[in-house]
Amino acid sequence: MRHIALLATGLLLYAQTSIANEFATTKDAEAMVAKAVSAIKTNKQATYDEITAKDPKWIDRDLYPVVYNLQGKVLAHGQNAKQVGKDLIDMKDPDGKLFVKERVDLAQSKGKFWQDYKFTDPVTKKVLPKQMYCEKLEDTVVCAGVYKR
Template sequence: MKRFAAIPLEFCLKISGFVLSLFLGSCLVNHASAEGAAVEPSYQSQADQAQQLLAKAIERYRQIGDQALAEFSRQGAFVQGEQYVYVVDTHGVMLASGGPSALYIGRNITALIDPSLGAAFTNALNQPESQAIHSQEYHWMNWHDGKVERKRAFFQRVDDKVFAVGYYLPRSSPSAAQALLDDALKDMKNEPHDTIARINQLDPKLTRDDLYVFVIDTDNMKMVAHGYNRRLIGTDFRQLMSVDGQPVGQQMLTAIEGRDKALTHYLWRNPVTQKPEPKETLLERSGHYIVAVGYYANADENAKR
């Protein structure tokens, strides 16, 4: 029998806030075009699987009614890898879950949130039933590795219940990496020393999911800031090696030589999955500094190049 990763209490208590954000901050998707929902291209297969599992669960519920809830809450056809079905009723009670939120089955989770938010939560759940599928991104603990990761859920109301299935997003998009780089460059232009200190202090505004900033001082070729591995701070960037032994530091310097911007490819450890993965890094100059942000690509995508 599969064991759940240990879940810190503070994350257990956040489930109600998650459900609130799920319904109040959702992006509405027409049922007939659910497969066209806006998802990151590299996660299209996971999105398709989640929507198929959701449709399968709703069909099963319509066949046998509430008896299906027990099926959703145990290992079987409604738990597929990291994806599972969970159900909440319009009173805010967790009715079924094939994942770690199973510990809330039978409990009214609205009691765990602020009263003012609880009223809004109740109002959202009391909306009329429709054929619409909703989609929402949020952060949640991955029960397979015990790490907090981005997650996207698809959910639909049927009768007095809301059915949902989600999938994890351990890799940020290229556009998210560019956005973080743009923010870092803006801060570096205004307050370079303060920004370097903030990066090294893991400022959440400069560290987002699996994205982080690192900075090289071209006056001495030292790594002066790193938003993930502090052991690299102060090291000779030219000596930096990838996980497969490639001189990635020198490769980056060569790529941006004589240019303001560059893009490099190499193998690096993803801080979310803790696995070596293909990575693409955006480099851009700011005075005598080189500022960089990298994003991880699916191995399948990398093989297509």
């Protein structure tokens, strides 16, 4: 009976670890943005193209980078290539929050920041609270976010 209890405990710990590893963390988002900023500094257009083409080096579970100019136009998007070239400054989340405008404003005032809003999770397809980490780079803002589960 003791062996069964130990086995059950081990399986529970494994399941919890697997679930935790299934989704990106805030540290993963910060690392993704740092990686993107570095790559953009080296070769801006090639990096934008790789991000938008969903190159595996730019996708980490539910995490991907997005790059905007400071007017809210999408320059690269790791999940939705149709967004590239679009001005999303007036885009609202389900609660009516102008999250792209807020993101651009925060980039200009803070440089590096975390932002809360709601967005559709590409894994579950459900609208979830999300935290986006962003850094201003010249006339752009480079971001990657995690969903609050």
